[in-house]
Amino acid sequence: MAFNWSSLRRRLTPPNCLKPRRAVSAAVALAFGLSLLPQPFTAFEQRSGQAWAQQRRGVSLVRDAEIEATIRAYASPLLGAAGIGSESVQVYLVNERSLNAFVAGGQRIFVHTGLLQRAERPAQVIGVLAHEIGHIAGGHLARLEDSLGQASAIMIASMLLGAAAAVATGSGEAAMAGVLAGQQVATRNLLSFTRAQEAAADQAGATFLEQTQQSARGLAEFMNILANQEALAVERQDPYVRTHPLSAERVSALNARVAQSRFGDRPDSPENIERFKRMQSKLMGYLDGLPATLRKYPTSDTSLYARYARAFAYFRALDFAKALDEVNSLLAEYPNDQYFHELKGDILLDMGKVPEATEAHRRAYELSPTEALLAYGFARAQIAQDDPAQLPEATRTLQDVTRREPENIGAWQQLAVAYGRSGDIGMASLASAERFLASGELRDAQGQAERAKRLLKEGTPGWLRAQDVIDAATDRRRELRNR
Numbered sequence: 001m002a003f004n005w006s007s008l009r010r011r012l013t014p015p016n017c018l019k020p021r022r023a024v025s026a027a028v029a030l031a032f033g034l035s036l037l038p039q040p041f042t043a044f045e046q047r048s049g050q051a052w053a054q055q056r057r058g059v060s061l062v063r064d065a066e067i068e069a070t071i072r073a074y075a076s077p078l079l080g081a082a083g084i085g086s087e088s089v090q091v092y093l094v095n096e097r098s099l100n101a102f103v104a105g106g107q108r109i110f111v112h113t114g115l116l117q118r119a120e121r122p123a124q125v126i127g128v129l130a131h132e133i134g135h136i137a138g139g140h141l142a143r144l145e146d147s148l149g150q151a152s153a154i155m156i157a158s159m160l161l162g163a164a165a166a167v168a169t170g171s172g173e174a175a176m177a178g179v180l181a182g183q184q185v186a187t188r189n190l191l192s193f194t195r196a197q198e199a200a201a202d203q204a205g206a207t208f209l210e211q212t213q214q215s216a217r218g219l220a221e222f223m224n225i226l227a228n229q230e231a232l233a234v235e236r237q238d239p240y241v242r243t244h245p246l247s248a249e250r251v252s253a254l255n256a257r258v259a260q261s262r263f264g265d266r267p268d269s270p271e272n273i274e275r276f277k278r279m280q281s282k283l284m285g286y287l288d289g290l291p292a293t294l295r296k297y298p299t300s301d302t303s304l305y306a307r308y309a310r311a312f313a314y315f316r317a318l319d320f321a322k323a324l325d326e327v328n329s330l331l332a333e334y335p336n337d338q339y340f341h342e343l344k345g346d347i348l349l350d351m352g353k354v355p356e357a358t359e360a361h362r363r364a365y366e367l368s369p370t371e372a373l374l375a376y377g378f379a380r381a382q383i384a385q386d387d388p389a390q391l392p393e394a395t396r397t398l399q400d401v402t403r404r405e406p407e408n409i410g411a412w413q414q415l416a417v418a419y420g421r422s423g424d425i426g427m428a429s430l431a432s433a434e435r436f437l438a439s440g441e442l443r444d445a446q447g448q449a450e451r452a453k454r455l456l457k458e459g460t461p462g463w464l465r466a467q468d469v470i471d472a473a474t475d476r477r478r479e480l481r482n483r
Contacts, residue, residue, distance in 0.1 A: 060094065060095040060096065061092050061093065061094055061095065062093045062094075062095045062113070063093065063373060064093065064282070064373075065338075065339065065342065065368075065371050065373040065374055066278065066279070066282065066339045067093060067116075067279050067282065067283075068091070068093075068373070069371070070275040070276070070278075070279050071091045071093075071111065071129070072086070072091070073271075073272075073275060074122070074125060074126045074129055074272070074275075075089070075091060075109070075129045075133070077212040077214075078126070078129060078130050078133050078205075078208045078209070078212060079133060080212075081207075081208040081211040081212050082133050082134075082136070082137040082204070082208050083137070084107070084133070084136065084137065088107055089107045089108070089109065089133075089136065090107070090108050090109070091108075091109045091110075091111060092108065092109070092110050092111070093111060093112075093113055093116075094110050094111065094112045094113065095113055095287075096112045096113060096114055097112070097113070097114040097117075097287075098112055098114045099112060099114050099115045099118055099226075100112040100114070100115060101115055101128050101129075101132055102132070103132050103135045103136055107136055109129065109132045109133070109136075111125075111128075111129075113283055113287065115128065116279060116280065116283060117280060117283050117284065117287070119222075119276075120221070121218065121268055121273070121276065122218070122268045122269075122272040122273060122275070122276040123214070123215060123217060123218025123219075123221070123268050123272075124218040124219070124221055124222045125218075125276070126209070126214065126218055126219075126272070127205065127209070127216060127217075127218035127219025127220070127221075127222055128219065128222055130204075130205030130206070130208050130209050130216070130219060131201050131202060131205040131219060132201070132205075133204075133205065133208060134200065134201030134202065134203070134204030134205040134208070135197070135201045137204055137208075138197065138200050138201060138204060198250060199249070199250050199253065202219070202223075202250055202253065202254050202257075203253070203254075203257065205219055206219065206254065206257045206258070206261070209263070210261055210263055213263050213266065214263060214266060215258065215261065215263050215264050215265065215266040215267075216254065216257060216258050216261060216264070217258050217264060217265070218268075219254065220251070220254045220255050220258050223250065223251050223254055224251065277305050278304075278305065278308060280305075281297070281305040281306070281308045281309035282308060282309065282312055284296065284297075284309050284312075284313075285308065285309035285310060285311065285312025285313040285315075285316070286312040286313070286315075286316055288313075289313065289316065289317070290313040290314065290316070290317040290319075293309050293310060293312075293313035294310070294313070296309070297309045297310055304330065304333075304334075307326045307327075307329055307330055308326075308330065310322075310323075310326050311323050311326035311327045311330070311343060311347075312343070314326065315343070315346070315347055315350070318350075320347055320350060320351045323347050324344070324347050324348070324351075327340055327343050327344045327347065328344070331344065336367060337367075338363075338364040338365075338367035338368040338371075338374060339364070341360050341361070341363045341364035341367065342360070342361065342364040342374060342377060344357075344360040345357045345358070345359075345360030345361035345364060345377060345378075345381060346377075348360055349381060349384065354381065354384050354385050355385060357381045357384070358378070358381040358382055358384075358385060358390075360381075361374070361377045361378040361380075361381045362378050362381075364377065364378070365377070365378040365397075372400075372401045372404045372405050372408070372411075375397050375398075375400060375401050376397075376398070376401045376408065376410065376411050376414070378397060379393075379394040379395075379397040379398045379401065379411075379414060379418075380410075380414050382394040382397075383414055383417055383418055383421075386421075388421070388422075391418050391421055391422050392422075394414075394418050395415065395418045395419065395422065398411050398414055398415040398418060399415065402415060402431075402434070406434075406438070407438040408438070409435050409438050409439050412431050412432070412434045412435035412438060413431075413432075413435050415431040416428045416429075416431035416432045416435065419431055425455055426452050426455030426456040426462060427452070427456070427462055429448045429449070429451040429452035429455060429466075430448070430449065430452040430456070430462050430465060430466050430469070432444075432448040433445050433446075433447075433448035433449035433451075433452055433466065433469045434469065436448060437449075437469050437472060437473055442473040442476050442477045442480075443473075443477070445469055445472075445473040446469070446470055446473040446474065446477075448469075449466040449467070449469035449470045449473070450466075450470060452466040453466045453467065453470075
């Protein structure tokens with residue numbers, strides 16, 4: 001799910017956080033147990049060009065325009081209360097059913113789709129965001145940065161031990177056992193905060209909620225859910241419990257804070273409830289499959305949320321006719337909903353009706369021109385038409401997307417296609433170089449940038465940018481060798 005869940009299958013853009021910076025890549029990889037073995041990929045990941053990143057890091061990050069907008073709407077007031085610019089914090093969705101959220105690699109918040117699906121109301125999601133923002137505001141990430149070297153050493157040691165076990169026993173299972181054990185230790189060491197830091201983040205989060213006239217009861221409810229897991233065996237606990245140590249004192253202090261707040265009983269706003277229900281219906285339809293979706297949302301249920309969920313479930317099941325029926329019924333009632341138009345465009349694109357898909361994506365983009373992922377979807381549909389007349393507008397749109405999201409690998413890839421079809425091979429090579437730089441494929445980035453320099457006129461902006469890419473790739477390769 002180019003934040004564009006309807007595009008999950010065909011045009012999932014690689015997430016911005018998959019940048020080859022040490023702090024990000026190491027933290028993310030360790031958080032989710034970087035696999036040394038090839039991972040199975042779904043069709044949509046392969047078609048998106050992001051499979052390399054998933055295999056490299058063992059992380060499945062997803063983007064969706066609507067869900068990202070929802071999380072931004074929830075987080076922005078809290079960031080303002082914390083004195084943090086909302087543009088400086090990035091939130092990423094992790095396609096993982098477990099209940100977890102964490103901060104890593106600078107001002108980056110990672111939220112599992114499992115947490116969004118299992119939350120009972122918006123205040124619980126908002127409370128978790130407030131807590132994680134508390135970690136950022138408290139400077140708790142500095143300790144994580146210091147732990148990277150130690151965690152990496154544990155990972156390397158586990159790999160060596162696993163290899164030795166394989167040689168001694170002839171068993172690949174023995175090797176993986178050693179590796180996974182090392183990963184678990186590294187994950188706990190890297191991403192676990194102390195109880196003092198957790199308590200501080202609780203109180204900071206509660207303060208941010210109070211300053212924005214919201215109740216911290218949702219955060220308290222979430223903590224009570226986690227407290228019930230402490231009696232479970234470690235392997236059965238959700239990751240949040242293992243990386244965010246709980247204590248009776250923490251829960252008690254948070255409950256007391258809620259009781260004392262004049263906003264303690266403030267309910268969720270209608271706007272937040274609406275966003276929450278749409279988000280959960282979308283997640284269910286796409287992630288849980290058609291049978292589960294129809295059990296919760298039978299065809300007799302004609303609510304917006306039921307039709308939205310079924311549209312995604314039918315889409316995922318490749319029943320395009322029924323998916324289109326559901327989304328058309330939604331558009332009949334809500335003709336100016338950009339996300340319904342976006343979904344219709346994706347369905348039509350999968351049906352091979354490219355011109356109709358382009359118009360649907362154009363309408364979504366027109367309704368929300370500031371959303372980079374909707375712009376990307378429109379440009380991608382234009383390029384799929386293979387019509388030279390569409391290329392100038394698609395190129396301009398993708399140039400704007402890459403300015404706003406310089407690490408959007410899918411946008412760079414499509415921009416390279418647009419330049420190539422227009423005959424501008426030098427700029428196509430430069431766009432490919434940018435794509436490889438963003439994805440961490442440094443040797444390929446350097447090679448494409450050198451090709452761009454040979455094809456572009458010396459001293460032009462493109463030529464100068466190609467040299468910048470060469471320098472950046474060289475520096476990063478040197479940094480990796482020296483780690």
